[in-house]
Amino acid sequence: MDPTEYRRIAGKYLNAVYRCVFAYCRSRENAEDATQNAFVKLFETDTEFTDDEHIKRWLIRAAINECKNVWSFIQRRSVVSLEDIDEEPSYMQNRENELLELLLKLPKNYRAVLHLYYYEGFSVKETAEILGISESNAQNRLMRARRKLEELIEKEEWL
Secondary structure (H helix, E strand, O other): OOHHHHHHHHHHHHHHHHHHHHHHHOOHHHHHHHHHHHHHHHHHOOOOOOOHHHHHHHHHHHHHHHHHHHHHHOOOOOOOOHHHOOOOOOOOOHHHHHHHHHHOOOOHHHHHHHHHHHHOOOOHHHHHHHHOOOHHHHHHHHHHHHHHHHHHHHHHOOO
């Protein structure tokens, strides 16, 4: 890949990939490592991309796979709470921050599908492709995740 094009893509998608992976693994260190490894793989790949959205989906899929690889060899070390994070991603603010805290309480499969669908704006089909699951499975996870999030909101008396 051309270094100029690589810098453009990194500038455009670095934060989005990091946010998705952080929502998936809830660990800043693991999210940073997975994001970095995904971008290294992008630089080394011979994949022919059709457009920027294809690159974004590929990067997110590669980063999530990196998280899975880390988790398959090492047990989850420590989960960083939102209070312990020195730098919050730019998209976390006030009410969204409270919602994100609730989102992070959900199981990782639910966090991932909600984040990709609502925060990143992917369709159900694209979300399924990124997560490597069927479209119907993605719809079911999304439906269950919404219910679980509703339960948490009611339990926390958030509204």
